[in-house]
Amino acid sequence: LIPAYKSPPARSPPHNQVVDMAQSVPPGDIATQPGTKIVFNAPYDDKHTYHIKVTNSSARRIGWAFKTTNMKRLGVDPAAGVLDPKENVLIAVSCDAFAYGQEDTNNDRVTIEWTKQFRREWFQGDGMVRRKNLPIEYNP
Secondary structure, eight states, X not given: OOOOOOOOOOOOXXXXXXXXXXXXXXXXXXXXESSSOEEEESOOSSOEEEEEEEEEOXXXXXXXXXXXXXXXXXXXXXXXXXXXXXXXXXXXXXXXOOOXXXXXXXXXXXXXXXXXXXXXXXXXXXXXXXEEXXXXXXXX
């Protein structure tokens, strides 16, 4: 007699292949003060510093990082970190001396990116990252 074929028992997928539903939910909101732009005032023959307050207004911990479009002129300190829910941090955005009117400043901005967890490489993969652009305005 040939024994009846028994199908193998159902196996759950390996742990690392389980889809994490939380990963498909984007990170919550942040608030920045100022909310829409950063303004530097002349003269531009010395370094200027402007402070931004970043608040995690979501219910989850987030990792954040700042980028700039002009690394020579603009600096951000600290450039990255972690915020617990409702926590805030003060960020110093600095503008080094430059020849106003002789350099293109039209595309200058800082961008904050944030995600639900924090390691620098998580901002470079295909995880859910949100962005907020803060254009830089230079007053003559």
